Structures are given as C-alpha cells and as structure tokens.
Amino acid sequence: GNSVTQMEGPVTLSEEAFLTINCTYTATGYPSLFWYVQYPGEGLQLLLKATKADDKGSNKGFEATYRKETTSFHLEKGSVQVSDSAVYFCAFSWGKLQFGAGTQVVVTP
Amino acid sequence: KAGVTQTPRYLIKTRGQQVTLSCSPISGHRSVSWYQQTPGQGLQFLFEYFSETQRNKGNFPGRFSGRQFSNSRSEMNVSTLELGDSALYLCASSYRDFRRGEQYFGPGTRLTVT
Numbered sequence: 001g002n003s004v005t006q007m008e009g010p011v012t013l014s015e016e017a018f019l020t021i022n023c024t025y026t027a028t029g030y031p032s033l034f035w036y037v038q039y040p041g042e043g044l045q046l047l048l049k050a051t052k053a054d055d056k057g058s059n060k061g062f063e064a065t066y067r068k069e070t071t072s073f074h075l076e077k078g079s080v081q082v083s084d085s086a087v088y089f090c091a092f093s094w095g096k097l098q099f100g101a102g103t104q105v106v107v108t109p
Numbered sequence: 110k111a112g113v114t115q116t117p118r119y120l121i122k123t124r125g126q127q128v129t130l131s132c133s134p135i136s137g138h139r140s141v142s143w144y145q146q147t148p149g150q151g152l153q154f155l156f157e158y159f160s161e162t163q164r165n166k167g168n169f170p171g172r173f174s175g176r177q178f179s180n181s182r183s184e185m186n187v188s189t190l191e192l193g194d195s196a197l198y199l200c201a202s203s204y205r206d207f208r209r210g211e212q213y214f215g216p217g218t219r220l221t222v223t
Binding site: 036041042043044045046049089096097098099100101102 | 201
C-alpha cells in the first residue's frame with residue numbers, strides 16, 4: 001500500500017550546520033509531496049510543497065526536490081538556527097493526505 | 110485573518126465517558142479535517158468534512174464521529190473512551206480539496222483518558 005518513510009530522529013545539530021532529512025514514498029501514480037513543521041506546543045504548519053516531478057519547493061531557507069526516479073523528497077537547509085528546532089513531517093496526497101512518522105530536529109547554540 | 114481554533118485545549122476524561130471537541134476553521138474555508146497524533150502511531154487521518162458532508166474517512170472505529178455545521182465549524186465526538194484514545198487531536202482547514210495539502214492546522218486538543 002501507499003506509505004511514507006522518513007528518517008528517525010532525533011537529529012541533533014549545532015547552529016549553522018547543514019540539515020538533511022530523508023523522505024521516500026511508495027505510491028501508485030504521482031502524488032503531491034509536502035513538508036510540514038510542528039513547533040513545540042503548536043499545530044502543524046505547511047513548510048513547502050511540490051506537485052510534480054522535478055519541482056523544487058522552498059521556504060524559510062528550506063528546500064526539497066520531487067525526485068520521481070528515486071521516489072524521494074528530502075528536506076535540506078544549508079545553515080540551521082536554534083529556532084529551527086521542531087518536528088518535521090513529510091507527507092503526500094494520493095486519495096488522502098498521508099504523513100510520515102516525523103523527525104525531531106534539535107539545534108544547539 | 111484568524112487561524113484555526115480548537116476548544117478546549119486540554120481535557121481529562123475517564124474511561125467509558127464520551128467527549129466532544131470543537132474546531133473553528135479559517136474564515137472562508139469549507140473543508141475541515143481531523144487527525145489523531147500519538148507518539149506510537151504518529152499522525153493518523155480521522156475524517157474530512159466539506160460543506161457539512163463527510164467526504165473522506167480514515168480507519169477508526171465507529172466510536173469516532175464528527176459533523177460540520179453550516180458555518181463550517183466542526184465537532185468531533187468520541188464515545189466510550191478507552192485509554193488508547195489519549196492523544197493530541199488536530200483539526201485542519203483548507204479552502205478547497207484537502208488533498209492538495211494546503212491545510213492550516215489548529216493547536217490541537219490534548220485529550221487524556223484515565
């Protein structure tokens with residue numbers, strides 16, 4: 001069946017380090033792909049999205065490219081800040097919106 | 110524009126009781142979805158309402174039900190609560206098809222069942 005797999009956390013980084021969170025999906029067809037972020041004590045916020053192959057979504061310094069050949073949508077940021085500490089969810093929509101398990105990111109000063 | 114609001118924010122109930130959670134979407138949004146978030150199962154889709162009709166449903170027992178009013182506000186009801194129902198319940202609204210992913214989430218209602 002359809003599923004989303006993302007790397008387990010927590011991922012602990014120092015400020016200004018490079019962040020990558022891997023996400024792969026299994027689905028029939030070509031779903032739209034999303035990254036959501038959940039800050040402590042809050043609901044989820046849409047971070048970025050891509051709706052077709054080779055699309056690159058970007059927001060707040062984060063980027064992710066829809067790779068059809070590898071069915072992946074890895075999230076990257078070149079220089080993280082303490083304020084980026086949150087849980088990041090990869091998701092895709094194909095019939096319904098399906099989320100990955102979430103990856104906690106902890107950025108230390 | 111006001112965001113999605115959920116009430117109450119925290120709730121403690123006893124096993125066997127029932128509970129009703131409320132969600133007010135962003136003004137103009139007609140789609141409201143509900144999710145259950147737990148450490149073990151992650152985010153799981155409960156159901157989606159659009160213009161007062163349930164349009165999609167996840168794999169939850171019939172104890173979980175919902176409805177949507179003409180002003181797009183939605184309520185979720187859980188009857189005969191079980192310990193495993195303890196979770197953060199998130200509501201999300203969108204202007205059109207929720208599957209496009211452009212959903213706006215509320216802060217959630219933290220339900221604890223004892």
